[in-house]
Amino acid sequence: MITVEPIPGAPDACLLASAGLGCTLRIDGISAPDMAWRLHRQGQAWSWTDRAGAPKAIRVRLQRAGGGGTDESQANQGPIVERDLVDGHVRLHSGGLAEVRILAHHVDGDTILPTSLYLALAHQWAQAGILPLHAAAILSPDGGILVTGNKGAGKSTLAAAALAVGWPVLTDDWLLLKASENAVVASRIRDFMMLRDSWATNVLTEQLDNTRFVQHRQRPKQTLRFADDDRRFVKDCEITALWSLRRPRTGRKAQSLQQPLARTDIMAAMIEFSMPLLFSSLLPFERSQLVRTAEAITRRIPGWQLQTGTDLAIIPGATLGGLARH
Amino acid sequence: MNNTLETDKAIAAIANALAAKQLTINSLDDGTSVVLDIKSEQMLTMNTSGTAIVQAIENGASSLTELSTLLTQRFEVSHARASNDARSFVESVAKLL
Numbered sequence A: 001m002i003t004v005e006p007i008p009g010a011p012d013a014c015l016l017a018s019a020g021l022g023c024t025l026r027i028d029g030i031s032a033p034d035m036a037w038r039l040h041r042q043g044q045a046w047s048w049t050d051r052a053g054a055p056k057a058i059r060v061r062l063q064r065a066g067g068g069g070t071d072e073s074q075a076n077q078g079p080i081v082e083r084d085l086v087d088g089h090v091r092l093h094s095g096g097l098a099e100v101r102i103l104a105h106h107v108d109g110d111t112i113l114p115t116s117l118y119l120a121l122a123h124q125w126a127q128a129g130i131l132p133l134h135a136a137a138i139l140s141p142d143g144g145i146l147v148t149g150n151k152g153a154g155k156s157t158l159a160a161a162a163l164a165v166g167w168p169v170l171t172d173d174w175l176l177l178k179a180s181e182n183a184v185v186a187s188r189i190r191d192f193m194m195l196r197d198s199w200a201t202n203v204l205t206e207q208l209d210n211t212r213f214v215q216h217r218q219r220p221k222q223t224l225r226f227a228d229d230d231r232r233f234v235k236d237c238e239i240t241a242l243w244s245l246r247r248p249r250t251g252r253k254a255q256s257l258q259q260p261l262a263r264t265d266i267m268a269a270m271i272e273f274s275m276p277l278l279f280s281s282l283l284p285f286e287r288s289q290l291v292r293t294a295e296a297i298t299r300r301i302p303g304w305q306l307q308t309g310t311d312l313a314i315i316p317g318a319t320l321g322g323l324a325r326h
Numbered sequence B: 001m002n003n004t005l006e007t008d009k010a011i012a013a014i015a016n017a018l019a020a021k022q023l024t025i026n027s028l029d030d031g032t033s034v035v036l037d038i039k040s041e042q043m044l045t046m047n048t049s050g051t052a053i054v055q056a057i058e059n060g061a062s063s064l065t066e067l068s069t070l071l072t073q074r075f076e077v078s079h080a081r082a083s084n085d086a087r088s089f090v091e092s093v094a095k096l097l
Helices: A032-040 A115-127 A155-164 A199-206 A263-272 A284-300 A316-325 B002-019 B048-058 B064-074 B079-096
Strands: A002-007 A010-018 A023-028 A057-062 A080-085 A088-093 A098-102 A131-140 A143-148 A169-171 A174-179 A184-188 A192-196 A221-225 A236-245 A257-260 A303-307 B023-027 B033-037 B042-046
Touching: A002 A032, A010 A032, A023 A115, A057 A115, A080 A115, A088 A115, A098 A115, A115 A131, A115 A284, A131 A155, A131 A236, A131 A284, A143 A155, A155 A169, A155 A192, A155 A199, A155 A236, A155 A316, A169 A174, A169 A184, A174 A284, A184 A284, A192 A199, A236 A263, A263 A284, A263 A303, A263 B033, A263 B042, A284 B023, B002 B023, B002 B048, B002 B064, B002 B079, B023 B048, B033 B048, B042 B048, B042 B079, B048 B064, B048 B079, B064 B079
Parallel strands: A143 A236, A236 A303
Antiparallel strands: A002 A010, A010 A023, A023 A057, A057 A098, A080 A088, A088 A098, A131 A143, A131 A169, A131 A174, A174 A184, A184 A236, A192 A221, A257 A303, B023 B033, B033 B042
């Protein structure tokens, strides 16, 4: 799990620490309260620009062991990649720091952070071999299951099904992955999950006792915040399998379908659902770190392609149990 | 003759995309790979022969003869089969660029 910490003497900066993965980023240009608000509460906007309306200069750097950050000379050694994204401009130094300017027109929405800031954070995590992934993760009795899939593929519904059968949930959205000598560990980024209103989510939420989803004011979505003392939500977990969700081309079938994935398919999922730029030769240092992580993941965890059926909502226990047994 | 020209163009297109860092070969230790096209954000999963071909192009191979010779040396396959497979492979990859 990620925590936001202030830096004494630097009110306009903060640390983003992931104790579970042993990694800390320093962010200059965003205060600790602003960052904490954005990460852990949803939909609240604050200004990304200075008083004159110009984009604030935000710099992100990985804290090296011993507390030191990337120094300026090191920052200028590797190739530089610049990207104009929908909400800001990013300048990435391979093996060095990341710089972002969020555009004034950016409006905070459902995503945790602006895409451009998220790319800068991901660039720094990549330098530590940490893979940010658009995935859910649930904890079956046999181990953690990573669930990748595009928007609307059913990650959140699957997380709700896990809750309905008493399996803990790590997240339904973005997470961080790290491969150590013996294990693949996932750590959550945000402290809430969101469900789109649908037949399946309604059926599943009716099966959840003592769980308060809050209806989004403007969108057909419900939010569930993770309380610190709620054991149904874990902050970090070991991953032992991957499910790659595919949306059915036509309507959902009655029965969930599963078929094994080759190692290259698992690697492709790691690239597709992280930030592909970080796997390109344009950023050689980050790529080498992430390929090592992704390769270790393909070696250690088996994967399946999965198309969930209506059975997931109607009989979640039998369906998840059957899928996890493979 | 036309076929050879098309194939040579396809090999050159792949070589250029690799040199320009549009294509990146992310290899696995079993000889397979995932080739990322950062321009389109498409991914191509490659078996061992596909990986051997793109790696050879990255290392300077520029003709169908070089690629088919490589395949016959690495895999138990006739020269005619290797030549057909390499031609069809590079032409399909180049079409995706």
